[in-house]
Amino acid sequence: MSDSILEEVFIKRSQQKKKTSPLNFKERLFVLTQDKIAYYDYDYEKGKRKGLKGSVDIEKIKCVETVIPEDNAPPERLFPFQMYLFLPQIIYDEGPLYIFAKSDDVRKQWIHKLRHVVRFNKDLMQKYHPCFWEDGMWKCCQQEVKQAMGCRVLETRNGGFSKGSRRKSRKPLPPLPPQPPKQPKFSEGMTVIAEYDYAPMAPQDLELRKDEEYIILQISDANWFRARDKYGWYCKNINRSQAENLLRTENKDGGFLVRDSGKYTGKYTASVYTKASHGTLGTCRHYNILTNHQDQFYLAEKHYFNSIPELINYHQHNAAGLVSRLKYVVSNRTQNAPSTAGLGYGVWEIDPRQLTFIKELGNGQFGVVKYGKWQGRHDVAIKMIKEGSMSEDDFIEEAKVMMKLRHENLVQLYGVCTKQRPIYIVTEFLSNGCLLTYLRENLQHPSAVQLLEMCKDVSEGMAYLESQQYIHRDLAARNCLVDSNGTIKVTDFGLSRYVLDDEYFSSVGSKFPVRWSPPEVLLYCKFSSKSDIWAFGVLMWEVYTLGRMPYERLNNTEIVDKVSTGYRLYRPQMANDKIYNIMMNCWHEKADERPTFQALVISIQDLLDNLY
Template sequence: MFPRVILKGTMIKKSQQKKRTSPCNYKERLFVLDTQDLTYSERRCGKKPMVKGCIELCRIKCVEIVCSDVPIPCTYKYPFQVFHGNHYLYIFAPDNDCRQRWVRALKEETKQNNLVAKYHPNFWMDGKWRCCQQTEKLATGCNVYDPVGFASKKPLPKLPDPELRVHDTGQSTVVALQDYSPLGDHDLPLHKDQSYTLVNGSHTEWWLIKDASGNTGYVPSTYVAEKSASNFERFEWYNKNITRAQAEDLLMAERKEGAFMVRDSRQAGVYTVSVFTKAPGSNGEKNPRVKHYQIRQADEGEATFYLAEKYLFSTIPELIHYHQHNAAGLITRLRHPVSQDGGCCSQDVPDPSKEQWEVDPEELTLGQELGSGQFGVVLEGVWRDRQVAVKMVREECMSDDDFKDEARVMMRLSHCKLVQLYGVCTQRSPMCLLFELMENGCLSEYLRARRGSLTLDTMLAMCLDVSEGMAYLESSNFIHRDLAARNCLVSKNNEVKISDFGMTRFVLDDQYTSSQCSKFPIKWSAPEVIRYCKFSSKSDVWSFGVLMWEVYNEGRLPYDTRSNAEVVESLSAGLRLLKPRLAPQPVHLLMEWCWKEKAEDRPSFAVLLHELASL
């Protein structure tokens, strides 16, 4: 039986120090964690990755994050350590979420091993441990090792008074709004959409619940919602005893796209969502206004609450949580909860116009135009002696809030196969985004310009690059919605990176339904996108199949002799793009797998990456 792949991704490995005086090297490696081994390989352009090291999981004694005050000399700034046998492996992740995923997964797979009792939380450097100054590399650690949790934990609340009980103890049911991984021995994991029994809800921040197996533990109170309750006081978006006119005054004063609140309707037991929008009116001009949506309830079934379109939910908090990430029939997403007491509540993500993300326009020099797209032109530029690509945003195409949303999306994403965002400039008009410059331009033009000279290994490497970037987006619950060769860029080293993913939306259920069924590229779109405007990671997989077809046809446009209507008719009849002459049979089989009629029958990007890497 083959081992199951658990995680796969690109990180940076610090070379082993054979001697005290030997130099440190930091090398980018493709790491794969399966149920037996942790392996790391060197990526080679146009060739299969070369395995450079393999650690049997049974030999691992400790996995933990590294907390250090020393400067990190490589581009990835989030280190963790793997102690195996008598060796320490230091790995650097691109962001903290990535590091936590790897540490959590490695801990889970090694928790039954012969583990150390204590570990070193800092680096071994210059012949000693920075944490405890011991000069023996295999000296006993100075911190107690927790094989389940992490070194840095949120403080858990004090246990509630056992005399305090919520109403109907043992009878009240809650549903998980999102997943939750325990940070200690006293909390309980949550699985989105599953039901639990509420044992004690007296604490403000943490509730005691019981799962179906009888296990009890604490969870953050805002991660669950009572199925039978209509008491929303603990949620920041609920405003009790506020009139329609008062709600409009508060939201108009905020003037933030997607500012919203939930309030009582005139009819007892009915609730209304009020949301501010600057969306253009029928004349095409901006029309700041407040729209009101009554939360409706279906007659039958357990999932009964819905808004503009019938996306049904068991509780109102579930409904609001969903629409905070998906418009799905509303004029805009519910972006900024507004409180009657103090305006917009704080957001999890910092404003990109602050601190290091804000670029001084005096430091930016603009050059020639590189291209144009749906949202504006792209210019070559120089910023702090660095060549950059500057995306200028046309004012009529995107509001200030939408622009900042795009920057927030980009800030959340960090991967070597995504075009890197350097900063934003909001102090000039039009506002702009600064990206790394990809000297060889877009992939579609690159393919056409080199028609007849590209090797099959080079084509495979291009598909690998894109699949790696998309696997990262998939693991981050992002969807691209416009994946195509024209939206990928090529560096001076002929590395392919994904671009134009800034207008994607973070979705918790991996599905986005366009509220206005806006324009999308028919010839790259999955059947469910064409028919129902439903986007997901699996619709991105369909588009990736078309991108592979573009690569192996050296930049030829798909369905180049057919109209959009003819393409839709062909797809409905079950017809697909023909096998490219240059595509090996295994590659064509992967394309056909991407083009399965049902989204659930298509592979994930993680599987596609594995399959392509094995060719």
């Protein structure tokens, strides 16, 4: 028998071949291989499979889909099916085989793998029955012929298949430029809830108190709203692995948070931590917050709510199918309010007397960088620009534009101090420092998900810059920073334009980013968003080598000669062929054959879907 792809104990429903034949439900060990899906008796005491009870050839499977649970189903077939309908339906020559999974993660994993192995099967169905065959009829459409064509069309965007074709990505396309990705929609008169405490930074700023409601009065600026007084579990800018780190760090049974879905734009996921069956180690479960046809929210069927706060309030008192009721709010917002575009409304020129310098962080291209406080309470990073290193007048004019760039994967520019020399650039402070150092010193045994999510963070920040027609010109791991949750943010975008050091643009000088540059930059100094794409491929290589120097055995002159004639970086040991293929796509000799950052975001997300 081929090596198993997946093994899991499920409840299997017998096939009802006649109207009078009784139904029964038995636990079986299911084993998926490239050739078959087989099911066995299972010895719980010894943890071993026993006799083979049946099997289905993979080539005979015509459809893999979910099934709507039967009415008044007993608890063993409900938990936790109320929420996500964890009932894979595998339709083959002899009729439907119904399997009841035990959790959202397991169900997603099996359906994803099954769809993958059957994707090239002949005569894949384009319609299916969403309900059970029971008592001689299909419960969904009342047809009494078991082989009757399905009554619902498969949605290929959700993982169904068209006849004889490859399966399309389940992830919906992100919004197209110039629309910034992931921007929430607000309107005047809307009631909103403060996610964190915010102390006013300027006289016109409104104090926010976490979990209290406020009404938006006027939207006159993309980053600031006029509001008046009127929740804390929402962690917007974290992904699945970061959520798990937060929950495990808190280590409380029933700890929970709500975050943006990693797969579906505009959707949300509740992440819950439980120790119920895992002792002190605990485990994390992730539940998609769904909506019904009336746009009501739910985690458990029959428990619908008009808003997510109402849903959370209910499940704080009732598990209703979850691994635990939502007992403890876990949030990264309590200590760290998110960055704003400016320290106060309309503030971009900062009084240097309000800055307190605490410690030196390092020495960059333009001078010393220090960690400090603004008005004694707001963490900031302060770049002290070395005189003669920058075209200051040009930069000061550009800073007003740069301050309007806002994305969760870009380091936020707060303002500048230009009334004295040296001038200061004041930015968001990220406690884990430079990505390059983080890769070399902090990551001992990173997971595949962790490395890929780092690349995804950078690609999303760069996709936003691309949508704003902004070119970075010096993208590399050294120009990305890591926050306390492990989120990666791109910094120093566009600053290389103001460098006055001639050596910086010399192909033989030590300061030119030769190792991150494509042929058109090395030979003609021609920068574009496509040269940023090349640099992103090199940054991915840095991530997957944990911070090694690109072309480490070559000097700059040798790099120019070799790269211009087709030489490329080798595949890192931790990067599989699909990861390396993304890098190689970034390194096409012809700039117009390289992908866009929007396309890279989708490619990386598809790989993450497989890992999840």
